[in-house]
Amino acid sequence: MPLEKPAAPPPRLRAALADFGGLYATNAFIAFVFAASGPVAIVLAVGTRGGLSAADLSSWIFASFFINGLISIAFCWRYRQPLVFFWTIPGTVLVGPALGHLTFPEVIGAFVATGVLMLALGLSGWVRRAMEAVPMPIVMGMVAGVFLRFGLDLVFAIRDDFWIAAPMTAVFIALSASPRLARFMPPLIGTLIVGAVLVAVLGRFDPAGGADFTLVRPNLYVPVFSWQAMLELVVPLAITVLAVQNGQGIVVLRAAGHAPPINAVTVACGAGSIVTAFAGAVSTCLTGPVNAIISASGDTQRHYTAGIFVGILALAFGLASPFFVGLMLATPKTFIAALAGLAMLRVLQTAFTVSFRDRFTLGALVTFLVTVADVTIFNIGAAFWGLVFGFAASWLLERGDFAAQRS
Numbered sequence: 001m002p003l004e005k006p007a008a009p010p011p012r013l014r015a016a017l018a019d020f021g022g023l024y025a026t027n028a029f030i031a032f033v034f035a036a037s038g039p040v041a042i043v044l045a046v047g048t049r050g051g052l053s054a055a056d057l058s059s060w061i062f063a064s065f066f067i068n069g070l071i072s073i074a075f076c077w078r079y080r081q082p083l084v085f086f087w088t089i090p091g092t093v094l095v096g097p098a099l100g101h102l103t104f105p106e107v108i109g110a111f112v113a114t115g116v117l118m119l120a121l122g123l124s125g126w127v128r129r130a131m132e133a134v135p136m137p138i139v140m141g142m143v144a145g146v147f148l149r150f151g152l153d154l155v156f157a158i159r160d161d162f163w164i165a166a167p168m169t170a171v172f173i174a175l176s177a178s179p180r181l182a183r184f185m186p187p188l189i190g191t192l193i194v195g196a197v198l199v200a201v202l203g204r205f206d207p208a209g210g211a212d213f214t215l216v217r218p219n220l221y222v223p224v225f226s227w228q229a230m231l232e233l234v235v236p237l238a239i240t241v242l243a244v245q246n247g248q249g250i251v252v253l254r255a256a257g258h259a260p261p262i263n264a265v266t267v268a269c270g271a272g273s274i275v276t277a278f279a280g281a282v283s284t285c286l287t288g289p290v291n292a293i294i295s296a297s298g299d300t301q302r303h304y305t306a307g308i309f310v311g312i313l314a315l316a317f318g319l320a321s322p323f324f325v326g327l328m329l330a331t332p333k334t335f336i337a338a339l340a341g342l343a344m345l346r347v348l349q350t351a352f353t354v355s356f357r358d359r360f361t362l363g364a365l366v367t368f369l370v371t372v373a374d375v376t377i378f379n380i381g382a383a384f385w386g387l388v389f390g391f392a393a394s395w396l397l398e399r400g401d402f403a404a405q406r407s
Helices: 013-019 022-035 038-049 054-079 089-098 104-124 127-131 136-160 162-177 179-184 187-201 227-255 262-277 288-294 300-319 321-329 333-355 361-373 382-397 399-406
Strands: 085-087 284-286
Touching (some): 013 300, 022 300, 038 054, 038 085, 038 089, 054 085, 054 284, 085 262, 089 104, 127 227, 127 262, 136 382, 162 187, 162 333, 187 333, 227 262, 288 300, 300 321, 333 361
Antiparallel strands (some): 085 284
């Protein structure tokens, strides 16, 4: 098997504790709070819009944090690198429209199939070839199309609930505009705190469904394999994991001086996706933002300890997922919409920039328009057709861009 071997043996417990320190604990905590705020709000926004129950969402969050936390701890320890795994945010957004015409077990069947595909690619060593098969601008055109809804929902939240959404947006902008402040208080975390305070002060917190502290009882789902779900979700999900999420994570880690094992990471994503799917969670990926935060400062050789600590925090969060889901669902929908929309802003900006920067711009535009139109054909969602029609448009009308990419 073409799986990469670690450059050094895994550390003993005493050595790992010696490598750990206050800086790495702080970076890990900030990275974890980032993952547990905006990205969780995106899951809740997608799930509630798709008709999932609080129990479904708790199980999803449990698998996303607890199981991926175990994978993260194992990989950080084995490879002595900050290799933290969570779930694909673009993939989560893809699930939203699919839940409008597919059952949740059908979607879970697509999660399992996506995991099998990624596992095969990782074991075969064909990951790079698969990542290069579809031009990145076309992929990001699809991502921009599925993410656009979150940007619009942010605008609607400000219109419909000004005294909650507008101050949250103002705080996000103020913190983002000051790098010095953002170092001490990341914009999304500051936004979450201000929004929570406003919800409490305005009396908008309504724990009707219960926000008592309880440990999770994860659901176990029986996947249903339908050709509509396979065609609509498997290829887009695999692309978002391998090209968008893992690609971002690998670039971030290389920039910090690490050498992430691409094949082994892909195998972990495949196996993790299969296991988490049975508890109702979207596909596993190598996270970019979290790994960027924990590898931004300190000794490169000690970054892995921050990754292990993030994994430990994820285990605890996953076990208490019903409590945290109950807290979030007790807030106004506009709070979740604003938090999710602000979390998406930079990603949406990047998607548009990559899509329309230089090559494959027509294909990216066709992909974007078809995805935004959200028209299903043969009961298969628009994200799949966006990729198909966008690739076809580029193949017919932008042949020079393919030749330039090959060279």
